[in-house]
Amino acid sequence: MTPSARRPRPGTPAKPVHAPRGNWSGTVEYGFRDASRPTTTDEVRRVVTAHDHLRVVGTGHTFNAVTDGDHALLMDRFTDVEPTPDGTSVWVGGGATYADVALALRPHGLALRNLASLPHISVAGAVATATHGSGLTAGNLATHVRSLELVTGTGELLTLHRGEPDHAGAVVSLGSLGVVTRLELDVEQDRPWRQVVLEGLPEPEISSRLEALHSLARSVSIFLRWDGEPARVWLKRREGDPSPPPSADLLQAAEEHHPIAGLDPVHCTPQLDEPGWWADRVPHFLMGFMPSNGDESQSEYHVAREHGPAAVEALRGIGAEIAAAAQTTEIRAVAADDLWLSPQHGQGTWSFHFTWSSRPAAAERAAAAIEEALAPLGARPHWGKVFHHAPRPERLDDFRVLRERLDPDERFVNDWVRRVLLTD
Ligand SMILES: Cc1cc2nc3c(=O)[nH]c(=O)nc-3n(C[C@H](O)[C@H](O)[C@H](O)COP(=O)(O)OP(=O)(O)OC[C@H]3O[C@@H](n4cnc5c(N)ncnc54)[C@H](O)[C@@H]3O)c2cc1C
Incomplete structure (x- = not known):
């Protein structure tokens, strides 16, 4: 079936298509010479065969040069x-x-x-x-x-x-x-989801409590800064799913939080346990609002489940270096799959995400230190973020x-x- 994409009205002069200059945060500059914006699958086929080198640009939210190229093919007419x-x-x-x-x-x-x-x-x-x-x-x-x-x-x-x-x-x-x-x-x-944030998780306890904390809800994120301050745990539950009580030492936050401490949570999905539409609870950021900070780059490393506690301790060992460059760190779990290039191929992972400040040199240094610390644990990088050593x-x-x-x-x-x- 051919996608019935939005087409310009007959007789409308074709507007020039501008090639994107860089990624979402402006931290990667693209070198595209020109661009096309096809509206049908047949046009896509013609654009492909007419160019020796081309790349598709999606929404540009990657943090390395994976998307860059000579000719940019924009797919934003294919939204059916x-x-x-x-x-x-x-x-x-x-x-x-x-x-x-x-x-x-x-x-x-x-x-x-x-x-x-x-x-x-x-x-x-x-x-x-x-x-x-x-x-x-x-x-x-x-x-x-x-x-x-x-x-x-x-x-x-x-x-x-x-x-x-x-x-x-x-x-x-x-x-x-x-x-x-x-x-x-x-x-x-579709069922309603709820979100709450728990506060007061001591940083030294994260490694031993990873599994138990991530068992509390269908989707769990731990946010921390490696500065000795307690971490926060974000729980996202679908109505009707089992809901084990959290440990008594973690208190439910009485107000909403941004994943980056100190930023206004107005951009974030509601966190005070009100049931709501899944798309307003499962992500951290609301559609139509600025996600994260915008002034940033990101790295992320995936480590096999059995190495989770060791990975947390390895990162604590270089915590000061991370804290100097990162706006926040998020720890998530992802299940195993069989997709050839997936970082979860054959292994469920703990995934350690870092939002870097916009000082690229500090971010590069911290990412290099993290890669060295996690290399013995076989860490695999996120393909769309900053990393140094190509995985195999x-x-x-x-x-x-x-x-x-x-x-x-x-x-x-x-x-x-x-x-x-x-x-x-
Ligand atoms: C604020 C923010 C938050 C993020 N949060 C997360 C998160 O929670 N989890 C996570 O894992 N990642 C996260 N990311 C990273 C992001 O989701 C990925 O990097 C993703 O690949 C971005 O997709 P894109 O279309 O915006 O990127 P692009 O750079 O436009 O495209 C990514 C790749 O897909 C290819 N591509 C795009 N469309 C097509 C197509 N139609 N056909 C063929 N190839 C195509 C491009 O050529 C490129 O290689 C986040 C990024 C930002 C900026």
Whole structure:
């Protein structure tokens, strides 16, 4: 089925398409020479075959050069959202954001199983980098993808369904296989969610309480600053899910908080236990509001479940260095999957996220120190954030073979992809 994207009225002169100059926070400068904004799948195919080197730009919320390239293909005309008749999945356009999807699902009484900290990001861009929320049993957002419609580097249109041989290889693609024109995502019945923040978690107790704290709700985040101050625990519960009582030493916050201490929580989803729409509780930031700080970059490292306590202690060992560069740290859980380039491939993880201040040199130094501290524990970086050492995923060789088959002329290979994925 061809997406019925919004088309300009006949007779309207075509506006020039401007290539984006950089990422969302302005910390990465793009080198695009020009751009196109197709409105149909056939146009996407023509744009692909007309350019030797191109990259799709989603909503630009990555913090490294994964998205950069020569020609920018903008997919923001592909925002259709169509639930399937049986109500178990939804087709979404390759430029739709999670906010687009949530708003379109609402009248159908449907919801997604999980979200990242913000609904502002494009679904295809989030899936391409294995973006995640939190939950001991919640896979990253790429695991929601039942089917993927892709225009490959040869201009061919493929649809890959879960269970078919190439699906697990193609979902987390880092944009290097072609243009995702549509995705089919699993959905569940919409139910109200509630959110509360618990205060007073002593930093030295985090390592021994990771598992117990993350068992308190379907989605849990621990926020801390490595400055000796107690951490906060954010609990997000779906109505009707089991709700074990938290330990008596943690007090429910009487007022709302921003994940970055001291910032106004007006941008954040409600936290005082009021039931509400899932898309206003599962992310930390409200759609339509500025997420996080804006003046920042980010890094994140995923460590296998069994190494969680050791990872927390290793990070405490360099806590002063992290505290000097980070605005906040978040600890989340992500469940294992079978997607070839997913950091959760074959292992559930504890995921340690760092929002850096806008001083790049301090952030680079702290990220390097974290990589050194977590290397013995086999940490894997978030593909969309700042990192130094390229990981070597177990299925990388298989991915390279798939990549060459779908994009033999390397139209979707940029410098970053060559360095990180294609160089030994
Ligand atoms: C404030 C903030 C909060 C964040 N919170 C989280 C979080 O909670 N959890 C987390 O894991 N990450 C988080 N991130 C990181 C972010 O979700 C990821 O980096 C994600 O990949 C961003 O998607 P995008 O479309 O905005 O990025 P882009 O840079 O536009 O795209 C990312 C990649 O996807 C490719 N791509 C995009 N669309 C398509 C398409 N249609 N076809 C083929 N390839 C495509 C691009 O080429 C690029 O390689 C956060 C980022 C910010 C700025």
